[in-house]
Amino acid sequence: MNLAMSWNEWANLDAIGLADLVRKGQITPQEVAQQAAFAIDALNPAISAVIEVFDDAVHDPMKDGTNPDGAFAGIPFLMKDLGPTVKGRLQEMGSLLMQGNRSSADSFLTSRIRQAGLNIIGRTTTPEFGLCSSAENPAVYVTRNPWNLDYTTCGSSAGTAASVAAGIIPLSHATDGGGSIRIPAGVNGNIGLKPSRGVFSVAPYSSDLMGVVSVQGCHSRTIRDTAAFVDSCRGGAPGEFMPYWLPPEPYSELIRRDPKKLRIAVSHEWGDYQATPHIVAELEGAARFLEALGHHVEWVIPDIDFHAAYRAQTECYIMNFTQTISGLLEQKGLEQPPANLIEPMCIRVWEEGRFYSYRQRAKMQAVFNDTSRRLASFFEDWDIILTPTMALPTPLVGTKEYLTISENPSVYDWFENLWRIFSYTPIANLCGLPGISLPMAELENGLPLGIHALTRQGEDGLLLQLGAQIERALNGKWNHGRRPAVHVTSIDAVQFPAKCVKDSV
Structure with a gap:
């Protein structure tokens, strides 16, 4: 079967660009879905990013309620195998325990995704229950970085990150409980x-503080795709325990204008957490770039007890994941996590969390409150905090110290090891702030390095507006215009011939 377009054309189109072609009648949602499915067939054996393709959704993009009049006009979309459920589809959460687990209904966000015109054609990899930094358990799958297959994608939105970076699909679902959108975006050269x-609602689940530490989102290759995704999918379901809000104007309109002159605080020394010299040099380069765009840039460290904050974040994770695992065990009539079906660190987290008291939870929440107040005060004087997305270079595949197959006997030491590499992203989850990773820099070995920006709660549009200004200044050439080694443009044109699509780029 001929494809709708060449792979170079495909790679040069974002989701909005593909949707425009569909609206013009130059391609159909089925043709676009088939092209994405071909890309998965060709590249997934190398990167192991996609668990399953829904063939029926590829052949009939509107069968599950995809709205052809939505912003994305029926183009294909991949769902991370964690978080929102998809009616009738497997959701196995990266765990052997959950193999065969099939969802009975769409989550609220899934219905919003369909209403936005996105056709859910498959699911992407994640570490077990999204707990660790990489989708790497050889008994389940090992997801690899398309820039260099010897390295991890990080996580927990691992398969989404690899799929978008490799050009398989321009937009894909992701979740973030401590950096799980932004970290793999930074490692794979995506926007997160x-x-x-x-x-974004997580209805009908997690209507409490510990649940909303983790949020939903996407990976993309252009700011306008992310803006359109937020515009189209945001909003609360009936019965939310907190207000859900709308901005004064859609982000898709806001990003057409440059932001005002911003006060940008740059830092990488967060308590004992510090970046390597090369990463600091890349951060300095990003700061100079923003200064050249007319912003005021200064090196300033927020007045926060970072170790206390991240200790509280650790305790939140332990309590949250203990509840998650306990609930799943109860559903299956089990009293203990089976050692052959649940990974060792997940079992240790469950064991530790069983003994937490309400008093400990209250103390954790008090630290959350103090940290949030301090950071909000900081944002009275500053518009943006700029950091690297990670403090240390991307790990090689098989670096067990960051994985839930780690043999570390201490849950607390294992989490502290995570904070040493992922030093800058969890604070946004703790405080409910927006953060974005932008593919502006690179490591010494040529892998991408994200530059991370934080701002005050509710100012997501400011991050997108700044990202759009940077994107225009770069002429759209994120990652210095480079592409990964494993990429759709490397697919053999003889194997997959394409018909021409006019005016597609």
């Missing part, structure tokens, strides 16, 4: 926005 608390 972690929205504010009160943007």
